[in-house]
Amino acid sequence: MDLVSVTEGRTTVLVPVPDPSAQFPPGSAPVFYNPRMALNRDATVLFLAALPPDARPDDYLDAMGATGLRGLRVAGETGLRVTINDRSRRALGLAAMNAARLGLPIETVLSDANALMSTRRFGAVDLDPFGSPAPFLDAACRSAVRYLFVTATDTAPLCGAHLRAGMRRYAARPMNTEYHAEVGLRVLLGFVARELVKYDRGLVPLCCFAREHFVRLQLGLRQGVVAADETLARIGYVHQCSSCPGRTEQRGLVAVPSVCPACKGTTVPIGPLWLGEVNDPLTIGRMRAMLPSAGLERGTALDRLLATLAGELPTSTHYDYHRLAKWVGASPPPVGTVLDRLGERGYRASRAHYSGTAIKTDAPLGRVIEALTAP
Template sequence: MLSYEIKLALYKEGEVSFYATDLEELSKRGISYTKAEVFYNPDMKVNRDISVAVNRILRKDGKSASIDLMAATGVRSIRWAVESDVDRVWANDKNPVAAHIIRKNVALNNVEDRVKVTCKDAGMLTSELMEIGIKFWYVDLDPFGSPAPYTRDSLRIVRRGGILAVTATDTAPLFGVYPLKLFRYYRVSGTRTHFHKEFGIRALIYFILMEATLKDLLAIPLLAYSHLHYVRAYFLIERGALEFRKVIEENLGWVNYCECGNWSTTRAVEPPGRITCELCGSRMRLMGPVWIGSYKNKEFISRIMECVPSEESRKILKSLADEIDIPFYHDLDLISRKLRISSPGVNKVVEKLRERGFSASRSHAEPKAIKTDANLAEMIRILS
């Protein structure tokens, strides 16, 4: 009944075929894909590709049980079964229409023996699973909007030594466009900056870390990135009450930011005082707390790159691997506009910085961004 009430189209992604709402038909009617009866976003393919690679790694390590708490069409879950050869996959969505289509897609790909489908609220399902002692090596949390309301429940069903994958599509709050929402959802104080995409990554990591501590767990970031309209992060989940103090002392910090584009970071648990900008003399804004440690594990990324099923995903991972581990980046276009000069090539500026003894690299987050230990004043001297 549902299949003819909703206009469906057959899609293919990776090695999987699946039905979803006909996006072309929606477009003709002037309706956004976000309003589809069965949600499917083709732009999230890189997100799903990397999740397939992560599940391949876990499968090789003998960790073969995964759950997608908000599965929509089920394409992600089914790809784990088909492409990652995961033994036990659980695909859940609270939308009964979506759950019906997931079952249809599971049968289409002949993985009924490995993919279980349920139609429940994510929080209710995690409570039930916790009650009967079912946990997973891989838990994927990919909601529409903020993951904040669902994070604590998701952590309850990750096995120790397993991975929690989190997507945030509410980038406006995370990137500081709506400071009050950023504070309300993620307990981070901040504003819009030129390095807003990386600030969003680090704010999300801080939030997940603090949510994990409430369960006496440690959420260690293995990989985090910003792509298109979302932020994505993978965490290794371990018992961590004893290690927590060391982790936050080494990796938590604050940012003093000035509207002129200058900033400095302080590694500290307690907030430092606000300072005066050395360039323009303005009072700088204190932002944080955020994660200022590394958001990538090089060995983990190397293993993913061997397994990732698409060149686009490999490029993002390569860009991440090549980044230096220094918080935030300079925007070449912004500095060039202030200096009233043509914006130079990123590689050329990186070379100049290295020649002068600074560490420097591109950033995966922005095409004209440079990560470096040179401050803004030094960047201006190099570009002038």
């Protein structure tokens, strides 16, 4: 395998030379490495580096290590004790070589991730499979003590573009709406919550986001039936109107038929999914403050992402204001104008981190349209 040196954060590793003729070079390489996931890894390193000393996990499992880059960055840039696992002998060999070159005392394990997570517990468990994390979540929920990190790259099933695959994997009904990124994030989060509560455990979303081709969850875990019941209480449905952009939320495991709050038309349930906050302001604040000392520069995509997350409302849907303007036959003003108008009318309104045309607000549809079309 031909190798090339790459530096991410403060860590330099060897990765396979990408094949420029391949449709998706990371997938055809002998060991997986995707430079487009740098922000995902940056966010993990920053999250762990920003934890207060008493909140740091005892150790961290990179359950699908590939080149080892993620786990090696966690070890070298946060000082945590790290185990890197992969079922591929070639991948683990490369990860071990990278660890030796960096002089990092990493434990490497050649195992199926489910087998390892079924027999050992780790302070933090990180799932980063190629595609869906669904087959690994039961074991991860038993293995992770304080934190669980999950990446999903199967955004088409999660967001409703591949409806049947989404239903099979996540036991939920997604829908390809204008807010499909939000649906994907919340269907995944709802699935993790349901996998966890059966062990009388609960979760707190600390830093979760959707981006281009993946969803990333960074979750705090809690013990006990109270935590589990509180987690279950956050599961519910979005009921999307079949005739207009109206929608409504409903808590509970069972979908209860509803009518559109805007036009009284029939609605279709999306879910079960997670309702409410997907980020913790304190965690996001700590991560933003830590950016420069973590060697991650201000003005980068991660900096901008965290700034948007800090101001983002926790509504489970958004309005795409361009689509809304087209629907009412108006030409859209700048997004800032619509947000200001909603604020002037006494509503909360913000942008969303995954789309430049998304508006999150607690205003009813009629008031959003009025703010959009006002002279």
